[in-house]
Amino acid sequence: MELLSGGEMIARAMEDEGVEFIFGYPGGAVLHIYDALFKSCKVPHILVRHEQAATHAADGYARATGKPGVVLVTSGPGATNAITGIATAYMDSIPMVVLSGQVMSHLIGEDAFQETDMLGISRPIVKHSFQVSRTEDIPEIIKKAFYIASSGRPGPVVIDLPKDLTNPHDKFEYNYPKKVKLRSYTPAARGHSGQIKKAASLLLGAKRPVIYAGGGVVQGNASEQLRVLARELNFPVTHTLMGLGAYPASDRQFLGMLGMHGFYEANNAMHHSDVILAVGARFDDRVTNTCGKFCPGAKIVHIDIDPAAISKTIAADVPIVGPVDSVLVDLLAVIREMREADSSLPDASSLKHWWSQIDEWRDAHGLWVKPRYDLSTPFIKPQQVIETLCKVTHGKAYVSSDVGQHQMFAAQYYKFDEPRRWLNSGGLGTMGFGLPAAMGAKLAFPDADVACVTGEGSIQMNIQELSTCAQYNIPVKIISLYNGYLGMVKQWQDMQYEGRYSESVYENSLPDFVKLTEAYGHVGIKVTQLSDLEEAMKEAFARKNDLVFMDIHVDPHEHVYPMHIAPNGSMRDMWLSKTERT
């Protein structure tokens, strides 16, 4: 029997749980824990420069690996600084365990120094949270936290740790449980077989089917099952912003992203479909446009691990609750059985017809068929930057992004062929996510190319992490699309506010990003000419051990298209350029 203090238990539990990195920042309430880490813990700790970055780095690590990211912060301001990152992870269902310090038990409720009600503040943005009230409970609570964070629909879990319970003098028996059971928590293990049969016959009877797959396929590790199913049925596939990479972008059956900035062919295929197979997607308002006009002729099969995601905004005709991977396997088995009995299903001639319609849409306005952007300006086009990035990294990089136009261009023009390569804050849309998320991915995969696509606005929300990258040698490549504006804000102001740029301009206040990067000890490259772009990008990625900040000056007036027409538009109502609409 081994006796450990609370602090030592935490350090040991990180090892026993197989944690690879702790992202954190010390402070008074967690000093006992940090001392225990210093003395004994084999798990490396990454000292970020702001707690928000700790959560995003843990999140990026989790998105890239599928394993829960781990964060350690102090009470009060440390905890509140972590909130944005916790909310970001919550919205995108990312597994994360956040250990947050708390003032000593007897001071709780007395407005003690650096006291904040972390459980209260984080309550609406966590999957679950624990307040530790006895040191002996720490191992079991940590085990439960990891289990809850990573099972079912994943999400962040907060553990609030009063300082006195981690003090080095009070030691208790330590046993890290191999398994935990919670009587009140049992995520569905399989889909309902009757529903799966209904879904199979609906799919096989479809004349204009489309598969609409979201982040649940990535988080649920079901890409392979999705690929097999889609190919066997010869059904078109479209992805949400969160799903990109689950189905290979370079495959003919892939229609590109759907939704507000989705592809013309994807949005049209959805609108005109007769059967939609929604997998691990949640009919978000950035996808559906006006709910009442959503895909009027479509019957909807909806597979999701979370019953609350089903029929929330759009009613499902065939709801299936279960893990997407096992449901897709079961669905495919039933489909194969049915096809053995009747090999004429699905109707090949209808599908052929449907595909020729889709190809027509694709030829007319598809973003990958030929450049749809205006090439008559002297500027580098942001789209060209992403195309070049994709080319130079052979479509194989881990790409994080911030939020804005650059994010949408990255989603549209980087062709992700594998899941877990595209790391972006889809649900919360958090500017400042990109750099720390890229750090998390690069730490997990040191040999892979990791790029952060960002804008000069977003990068400044966590630019201090350049210092963290210097300390731990994290050579990510920052692809900053400098357009001199909060571009996405400007685009909306162009389109809806007659070009009144209320607070979306910086008025010559931006730093010299090359010098700034150099001040942090990294390499900066400025690019202003299209003719230099590819060479510069190649050089950046050839510098394997350097963090390179590419400050790429792009057309300041470019807009992201297509763009849904709102309010009151349907899926197929889009702006296709500044002057052209459907």
Next chain:
Amino acid sequence: MMRHIISVLMENEPGALSRVVGLFSQRGYNIETLNVAPTEDPTLSRLTLTTIGDDHKIEQITKHLNRLIDVVKLVDLSEGSHIERELMLVKVRATGAQRAEIKRCTDIFRGQIVDVGPSVYTIQVTGAADKLDSFLEAVGEAAIMEVVRSGVSGIARGEKILSL
């Protein structure tokens, strides 16, 4: 739009109640009444709430409640036959001829006068929520000094139970 009685069995843990209540405010659902107390198994609490909404809203509410880790099981009692009770304590001004009148009214509603003062009665009435409403109406606003209601409790009829 219908009134529903949702009965929840949940872990008797600190924070559990705030998660339930927080869910309602966070998602814009309304709570008409709420009560909660430990069950015969002290590790479990039984929470009963009433809310008003269409089928879609109620479905969302029950799904989101089920999603809370602390929630073990729940049932929408209004879906089946059930017994509904609420307890009310009312302090009324009772002087002169009114004293007899209020006593009569209390008897009709099968209430009890549980405390008597020179000019006040404290009356206890139990029953379904609409019965308590009717009692207040019968006594009349003028006489009523204070009303305390427990919120609705409920249990299914017959063999059906909500347990682990």
